[in-house]
Amino acid sequence: MNKDVERILYNEQQLSVICDRVADQLNRDYKGHQVVLVGILKGSVVFLADLFRRLDFECCLDFMAASSYGSGTVSSGNVRITKDLSCNIRGKDVIIVEDILDTGNTLSYIRDHLGAFSPASVRICTLFDKPARRKKNISADYKGETIDDLFIVGYGLDYDEKYRNLPYIGILKPEIYTK
Numbered sequence: 001m002n003k004d005v006e007r008i009l010y011n012e013q014q015l016s017v018i019c020d021r022v023a024d025q026l027n028r029d030y031k032g033h034q035v036v037l038v039g040i041l042k043g044s045v046v047f048l049a050d051l052f053r054r055l056d057f058e059c060c061l062d063f064m065a066a067s068s069y070g071s072g073t074v075s076s077g078n079v080r081i082t083k084d085l086s087c088n089i090r091g092k093d094v095i096i097v098e099d100i101l102d103t104g105n106t107l108s109y110i111r112d113h114l115g116a117f118s119p120a121s122v123r124i125c126t127l128f129d130k131p132a133r134r135k136k137n138i139s140a141d142y143k144g145e146t147i148d149d150l151f152i153v154g155y156g157l158d159y160d161e162k163y164r165n166l167p168y169i170g171i172l173k174p175e176i177y178t179k
Contacts, residue, residue, distance in 0.1 A: 002163065005153070005170035010145070012167050015155055018144040019047070022125065023054035025142055026095070034092040034120075035059035040066065040110065041083065042164065043099035046156035047127045047144075051097065059095075062087045068106050079109040089119045099156050100128040101143070104136030111138070128152070128169075151177055 001008060010018070039048040041063050052061065065083035094114055101107055107124055114122050125142035132149040151174070153159055154166030159177055163170075 002166055002170065004163070004173055004176045005166070006173045008168045008170050009147070009150070009152060010155075010169040015169065016050070018127070019050045019054060022142055022144055023051055026051075026125070027054075027056050030055075030059070030093060030095075031057045033057065036087060036089050036092050036094050036119075037061050038085065038094055038096050038110075038114070039063045040096065040098045040106070043156045043158065044097050044127075046164070047099055048097045051125075060087055060092075064110060066106050066110055068103075068109075079106050081110075081113065085114075085117075089114065089117050091118065091120050094119045094122045095142075096122065096124050098124065098126045100130060100152075101126040101138070101140050102130045102133050104134050104138040108136040108138045127155075 035057065037048065037052065037059050039045060062085050063083065064081060064085060066079055066081045068079045096107065096110060098107060101124065111122050111124065123141040126140045127144040129140050129143045129146045130149060131146065151172045152169050153163035153172045154169045156164050157169070158164045159172055
């Protein structure tokens with residue numbers, strides 16, 4: 001375990017079970033549809049890769065990058081898109097794949113942005129849902145787990161671009177992010 005992690009919240013096996021469950025739901029709902037999975041960089045990449053390999057329907061894969069955090073721990077509320085889609089989503093079912101739904105600022109902005117391109121639908125799939133910090137009226141259509149208001153890292157989630165490569169989800173020690 002990394003020295004900056006207080007404790008492991010979800011180990012590799014538990015994360016695999018979560019991915020299986022979410023993929024099963026998506027497989028039931030989207031077989032036969034024209035689907036575009038949109039991974040939100042950088043945090044979603046590990047979850048997205050594991051989820052993508054479990055899907056048994058045809059889908060395109062694209063990425064967006066947006067930020068409202070910078071290197072801080074609290075969303076500024078000012079979202080900016082730093083990488084937009086490269087594929088056409090008109091008439092297709094779009095599934096936004098994110099690591100965590102926290103305040104909802106970023107996902108609400110991205111959902112509205114994508115809606116302007118006339119997709120058949122836009123749904124949100126998140127590994128973790130943290131409703132205690134929600135500021136926007138938004139919810140996930142597919143979610144791995146609901147978590148308390150904890151500062152988690154690993155499996156793609158970071159603090160100041162660190163800890164993304166941890167193979168588990170851990171709770172970061174407060175002294176690391178309150179310096």
